[in-house]
Amino acid sequence: MPRAPRGTLPPEGPTCLRHSSNLSLCNCHTQGMLPCFLGMYFMCPLTLDQNFGLLIFSWNLKGPPLSLQDSMALATALEAQLQLREVAGIPLQASTVDNWNQIQNFEAKPDDLLICTYPKSGTTWIQEIVDMIEHNGDVEKCQRAIIQHRHPFIEWARPPQPSGVEKANAMPSPRILRTHLPTQLLPPSFWENNCKFLYVARNAKDCMVSYYHFQRMNQMLPDPGTWEEYFETFISGKVGWGSWYDHVKGWWEIKDRYQILFLFYEDIKQDPKHEIQKVMQFMGKNLDETVLDKIVQETSFEKMKENPMVNRSTVPKSILDQSISPFMRKGTVGDWKNHFTVAQNERFNEIYRQKMEGSSIHFTEL
Ligand SMILES: Nc1ncnc2c1ncn2[C@@H]1O[C@H](COP(=O)(O)O)[C@@H](OP(=O)(O)O)[C@H]1O
Ligand SMILES: N[C@@H](Cc1ccc(Oc2ccc(OS(=O)(=O)O)c(I)c2)c(I)c1)C(=O)O
Numbered sequence: 460m461p462r463a464p465r466g467t468l469p470p471e472g473p474t475c476l477r478h479s480s481n482l483s484l485c486n487c488h489t490q491g492m493l494p495c496f497l498g499m500y501f502m503c504p505l506t507l508d509q510n511f512g513l514l515i516f517s518w519n520l521k522g523p524p525l526s527l528q529d530s531m532a533l534a535t536a537l538e539a540q541l542q543l544r545e546v547a548g549i550p551l552q553a554s555t556v557d558n559w560n561q562i563q564n565f566e567a568k569p570d571d572l573l574i575c576t577y578p579k580s581g582t583t584w585i586q587e588i589v590d591m592i593e594h595n596g597d598v599e600k601c602q603r604a605i606i607q608h609r610h611p612f613i614e615w616a617r618p619p620q621p622s623g624v625e626k627a628n629a630m631p632s633p634r635i636l637r638t639h640l641p642t643q644l645l646p647p648s649f650w651e652n653n654c655k656f657l658y659v660a661r662n663a664k665d666c667m668v669s670y671y672h673f674q675r676m677n678q679m680l681p682d683p684g685t686w687e688e689y690f691e692t693f694i695s696g697k698v699g700w701g702s703w704y705d706h707v708k709g710w711w712e713i714k715d716r717y718q719i720l721f722l723f724y725e726d727i728k729q730d731p732k733h734e735i736q737k738v739m740q741f742m743g744k745n746l747d748e749t750v751l752d753k754i755v756q757e758t759s760f761e762k763m764k765e766n767p768m769v770n771r772s773t774v775p776k777s778i779l780d781q782s783i784s785p786f787m788r789k790g791t792v793g794d795w796k797n798h799f800t801v802a803q804n805e806r807f808n809e810i811y812r813q814k815m816e817g818s819s820i821h822f823t824e825l
Contacts, residue, residue: 549644549701558616565613565624565646571654574637577706578699579669580661581724583769586610587758589635592739596750598757606769610637639700642709656717658710661724662822663703664795667693672784679778690803694810704814711820725792725823731755760790792824
């Protein structure tokens, strides 16, 4: 089905993509037969992933068709939702910013474990590892829900669906939660309750590449533009959850002051059993060798790519278009070498040196 490029409106106004006609003329909207969704590049999906549902306006028009002017105004409002907004200089989703008070007032509990990552650092991977450890390697228990719903995402908000905070509040303890927030934006109660934090860092170059392909396929995010353009966007930190450098430095700097297990994607890749053992000990669990081996196997990239509970295949194509780039894309270390030019690499290395100056963090890949 043809789709208007992100961030632009077709000249005739928004379109009902289900029926490929102008929204204001489309019968399904005017007769109130269907709960319909404003067109543009939103595809009237009826099976939206819960997390994204409220991005999209829904209505049942029983009255006269929308005028071109009204439909343009609605489309503009929707487009505004796609833009990131800032909290203390960090770009976040608009709906997260609207819900900021609730997020900041979240009441953590002392036995909470918070999975923390910069986007595209292996969040899904560590979530699956943690879930398998929590459930003693029981694959069926880990199939109870898609991974997005297993560990509440504390800054996620899509009213009127329950927010990440509301989901966490409804969850029995001990809770496992997740966030992409940098340290300075974390709800203070996590520090006050001396919670456990599990941070996974991934080298900046592979993160950039992974985020670029994710923005290409995620229809709810601004189009990343060309690779050259995205290179600048990423370096300047104008992406969701802000600058990679500040995020990683921030968590690294405080790791010895709190209960933080700081892991590297590259280490998990190189020796998964060893790193999974560290996670197990941090969680206060003791699993025997055979269970550990099973967890290594079940959380391999190859297995997870085929697992519908983690590979995002349940998310509609109108949101995550995996024909553009799969969510489980490559899962390797060093894919940046297939993207960076020699000049980009030299420039990146110099910027990296400046931004990371004074930090003792060391990545095996960089
Ligand atoms: N089991 C696994 N092993 C290695 N990488 C994995 C993995 N599961 C997911 N990933 C990778 O983690 C990245 C997604 O991170 P997140 O879950 O934080 O969004 C993707 O990287 P690539 O785009 O480089 O393939 C994805 O392929
Ligand atoms: N600005 C909007 C829309 C919006 C929608 C999606 C979105 O992207 C992401 C959501 C979740 C993510 O984390 S993860 O679940 O994949 O780990 C990521 I990375 C990107 C964003 I940013 C914004 C709104 O406010 O509604």
